[in-house]
Amino acid sequence: MKKLKKLSQEDLDDISEYFSKIATDLILKDISSKEIADLDIDITVSYENSQLDVDIEVDISGDEFSNISKEDVESGISKAYSNLDSFIDINYRE
Numbered sequence: 001m002k003k004l005k006k007l008s009q010e011d012l013d014d015i016s017e018y019f020s021k022i023a024t025d026l027i028l029k030d031i032s033s034k035e036i037a038d039l040d041i042d043i044t045v046s047y048e049n050s051q052l053d054v055d056i057e058v059d060i061s062g063d064e065f066s067n068i069s070k071e072d073v074e075s076g077i078s079k080a081y082s083n084l085d086s087f088i089d090i091n092y093r094e
Helices: 007-030 072-090
Strands: 036-048 050-060
Touching: 007 036, 007 072, 036 072, 050 072
Parallel strands: none
Antiparallel strands: 036 050
8 A cells, every 4th residue: 555645734624525525425325314304424634643544423313203223324434434545545645
């Protein structure tokens, strides 16, 4: 695997924005937006000693008739991390 480039704050912002969008899209792919009363996704990106850490916290609540499962949310998050790995490999490795 190629080495990660030195990342700027703008790079970290781009990574955070990409991950937030892809995570939202993939969660909504498995869960109908009609079932969701509130969806809050918090992305934390840190870069220290050439180590990139990207964490996600998802707070989702459904309407009274929804059947949102933890597994559906975790599946979307897992797929989002896979997409993020590819995004970083293409854009931020040398």
